[in-house]
Amino acid sequence: MTLRLFNTLSGQLDELVPMDGKALRMYACGPTVYDYGHIGNFRTFLAIDVLRRFLKLTGTEVRHVMNITDVDDRIIQNAAAAGIPIGEYTARFEQAFLEDLEALKVQHPEQLVHATGHIPQMVELVQKLAAAGAAYQTEDGSWYFRLASFPEYGKLSKKDLSGMEDGARVDLDRYEKDSARDFALWKAAKPGETFWDTPIGRGRPGWHIECSAMAMEYLGESFDLHAGGEDLIFPHHENEIAQSESVTHKPFARHWMHVRFLLVDGRKMSKSEGNFYTLRDLLLKGYKASAIRLALISVPYRHQLNFTFDGLIEATNAVERLRTFHQRLVSGSFAEGSDPALQAAAKTAQTDYLAALSNDLNTAEARAPIFDLIRAANTSIDQGQLFAADRDAILAVLASFDAVFDVIADRDAEPTRRALEWAAQSGRLDDVAPELLARQSLTDEAIDALVAERTLAKKQRNFARADQIRNELAEKGVVLEDSKDSVRWKRK
């Protein structure tokens, strides 16, 4: 099963296979750790997670490097405003970012690397560019990339810059650049700013150079895939190509994957629109991490995803349905044997599921055969026509679904608990939904006691009291499920 993935560079679906025949080497642009991650960030990281999980599911080894940008203008500004060293500032947000990834079950890349840990590599790259005539230093000590030296510039973003000549007529002295479009490789230190003392001067790296340096350090001069959000196509990735290929004269990354921005309530998410949500915001509103994960991956990564609270509720219900069905299979008892129709249905579901994902990671299409199978299996169970071998076959399909989607396995309590803890520590308890607090207000033991009391009341046919308890629990988000001889409860 070979993945056909859209390649921004070629403008078409290309097969994604390791060029060395062994492991797929990929680089994904990680976050700039200057604030808490928002759901737009996480859509991108989730899409990349779906990619790497699919590769692994279908037998491709993955070597995935992700960077953490831990020095840039915003970080310098914010750290200064907070009056702490930038290292302390970034460590806090990196930690938060990693916790959020874990909450969403985003798998860790094989390597996580930091910009500030690779200054020598960046300096060396700038020196090589200078030697090749592709970089120059301005009077203030900054280094720039000379776009004119790289005729292929624009090949990724399909921009034709030839008609956009500048410099000739405009006074660009304040930039001290040869051309207004030349971009910074190295920024000379301004008074009071963090700087590194290096052979190319005192300063700090430009944004683009870190990815070129680190990608080549760990993946080689040419590698299989480079991924990130769609906003990175230009200028970030275009600049990475220019910097890297000017030195190596080899294709930097063969395949480029870009994840579309999401919308919130039909608008671009922005703080000023009031539709800006971090993961923590949503957890504190009482939404489950698994529902957020499913909502964010169910729309194929190249399509615009319109994030809404209705959509989150829908995802919550869908997760519930998947889990209920899974539980039904695991806890039920089934006679030995198998039903040919169900065996065939399981096989079809598995095939269609993988086929959908292999077609540019069409997650929406991939869900359909799974739900088809659930319906067929439920019908069979109701008719007593599902047997042990069928259960095993269907569980195997669910396992392969969860190898990518990973929402059936329930690890929702921990992220919510941690978010509440964080809210308490950072004085944000006001942001917590009252229902969520209510839900946390009852211990398991207290619930068990109330459930026992209700069972007794029912036995005595005191239905008024029984219903009163049921309502009380419902208010605190505890749902009761009566069965013939027992009561199960779960927190909503």
Next chain:
RNA sequence: GCACCGGUGGCGAAGCGGCUAACGCGCAGGUCUGCAAAACCUGUAUACGCGGGUUCAAUUCCCGCCCGGUGCUCCA
């Protein structure tokens, strides 16, 4: 302004030259229940933005229009 993407039933969302146009959510009825809830089943909706064109055939291709969104060196 230039460029790109999209407009499919109540909502979300696949499909994209010819199959009953997936799937999820919602909704209705049924089974179950002291009654509910949950779960399951069944059903549900006369859905392909508008106007032309190409074709034996168009939701699917082409042109125009309307609407929404995004990008054009802050941004996942």
